[in-house]
Amino acid sequence: MSFPSAVAPPPAARRVPMWFWLVLALVVVLLLAAGITATVLLVRRFGGGPVKGDVAYTLRVTGKDGAAADAGAVERTRTLLLDRLRRLGVGRPNVTAVGPDTLKVTAAHEDADRVRSVLSPGNLTFRLATAQTMARPTDQPGGDCKSGAQAPASADSPLASARQKLGESVYQAAAALTGPEDPKAAQLQGFDRLSCAEIAALPPAMQFAVPAITCAMLNRRPAGALPNDAGVTACGDSVKYRLDAAKATGADVEDAEAALNKDIGRWTVIIRFTPSGQDRWAALTEEALHQQVAILVDDEVVSAPTIQAVITGDAEISGGSLDTKDAASALAVTLGSGALPAQVTITATDTVG
Structure with missing residues (x-):
C-alpha cells in the first residue's frame, strides 16, 4: 500500500528591509534633481532664448556694393551667423531678424568678445606679395574714415571727390610716384582729409606709394572692398x-581648424582645401617660391609667410592676432563657415534687460 508524498509548504518570502526602499527613493530623487539641474543649465547655456544680462548686438545688413540687401541674402546671413556661434560654443546663441535689413544677435554676456569676433564677413583671399614697405605708425585713420563704413556702389564718385579734396596737382604728383622710397612721396599732404570710401577708390599703386596713406586708413576700408581679380x-x-x-579664395576652402603648433608654441589655423582649391593653392606656392604669399581676411593681411617649397597640402595661418586659443578658434569658425553673402555693420551693443 502506497501513500501520497507529502507536499512541502513554500518557503516564506524574504522581506525587503525598510532601509532598502529609503535608499532607492533617495537615489531616484537625486537622479531627478540632477536631471532637472542639467536640463536647466543646458537650456541656460545653449538655448531657450536670451535672458536678462545677455549681450545683444544689432547688425545692419547691406549688399556687398553698399546697396540694400535682398531678403534671401539677409536670411542666409542670419543662418551663417547662427552656425558660427554654435560652432564656437557660445552660450545661448540667437540670431533673429528684427527688420528687413536688421539682425539682432544675442548670447551669454561672458561670451561677448567671442561673439563679436565672428561678426565679420570672413572674405578670404591668397595673393602673391610683390612689394612691401613699413607704414607710417599711427592709430588715427584721419577724416571721417571710420570702421564699418560701407562700400560705395561706384568708385567714380568717391574718386572724383578725393581728387577735388586733394587738388589736381597733388593727385597727379601722387599718381606719378615710383614707390614709397621716391623723395617726393613724403612731401604729399591732404590724404588725412579723405573718407574711407575715398581712400578705397584711390589707385592701389597710389595707396602703396604715399606714406600719408596709413594702415589705419586702409584697414578701415569696407570689408570686401578689394576686388579678387586685380592687384591691390x-x-x-x-x-x-x-x-x-587673388589666386585662391574662401570658395576653395573645405574646412578650417584651430590647432596649437607645438614647434613654435603658438596657436594656428589649419586650412583644408577642396580638390580644385588644393590645385590652385599648390600652383600659387610654386609661383611664389622664395617669395611671400599674403593671406587676407576681410582685406587685412593676417599672415604673409615666405614659401620655401611647393605646398601640396593644407595652408597654415599663424602670427598676427592669433595669440590665443579664442582668437584662433574664432578665425577658424569664420573661415570654415564660409563668407557672409552680405556686409554687416554693428550699429549698437546692448544688454538684454
Whole structure:
C-alpha cells in the first residue's frame, strides 16, 4: 500500500528591509534633481532664448556694393551667423531678424568678445606679395574714415571727390610716384582729409606709394572692398603690401581648424582645401617660391609667410592676432563657415534687460 508524498509548504518570502526602499527613493530623487539641474543649465547655456544680462548686438545688413540687401541674402546671413556661434560654443546663441535689413544677435554676456569676433564677413583671399614697405605708425585713420563704413556702389564718385579734396596737382604728383622710397612721396599732404570710401577708390599703386596713406586708413576700408581679380594694396602688422590678384579664395576652402603648433608654441589655423582649391593653392606656392604669399581676411593681411617649397597640402595661418586659443578658434569658425553673402555693420551693443 502506497501513500501520497507529502507536499512541502513554500518557503516564506524574504522581506525587503525598510532601509532598502529609503535608499532607492533617495537615489531616484537625486537622479531627478540632477536631471532637472542639467536640463536647466543646458537650456541656460545653449538655448531657450536670451535672458536678462545677455549681450545683444544689432547688425545692419547691406549688399556687398553698399546697396540694400535682398531678403534671401539677409536670411542666409542670419543662418551663417547662427552656425558660427554654435560652432564656437557660445552660450545661448540667437540670431533673429528684427527688420528687413536688421539682425539682432544675442548670447551669454561672458561670451561677448567671442561673439563679436565672428561678426565679420570672413572674405578670404591668397595673393602673391610683390612689394612691401613699413607704414607710417599711427592709430588715427584721419577724416571721417571710420570702421564699418560701407562700400560705395561706384568708385567714380568717391574718386572724383578725393581728387577735388586733394587738388589736381597733388593727385597727379601722387599718381606719378615710383614707390614709397621716391623723395617726393613724403612731401604729399591732404590724404588725412579723405573718407574711407575715398581712400578705397584711390589707385592701389597710389595707396602703396604715399606714406600719408596709413594702415589705419586702409584697414578701415569696407570689408570686401578689394576686388579678387586685380592687384591691390593691403596692410598687416604695420606693413603695407603690394599684392597680385587673388589666386585662391574662401570658395576653395573645405574646412578650417584651430590647432596649437607645438614647434613654435603658438596657436594656428589649419586650412583644408577642396580638390580644385588644393590645385590652385599648390600652383600659387610654386609661383611664389622664395617669395611671400599674403593671406587676407576681410582685406587685412593676417599672415604673409615666405614659401620655401611647393605646398601640396593644407595652408597654415599663424602670427598676427592669433595669440590665443579664442582668437584662433574664432578665425577658424569664420573661415570654415564660409563668407557672409552680405556686409554687416554693428550699429549698437546692448544688454538684454
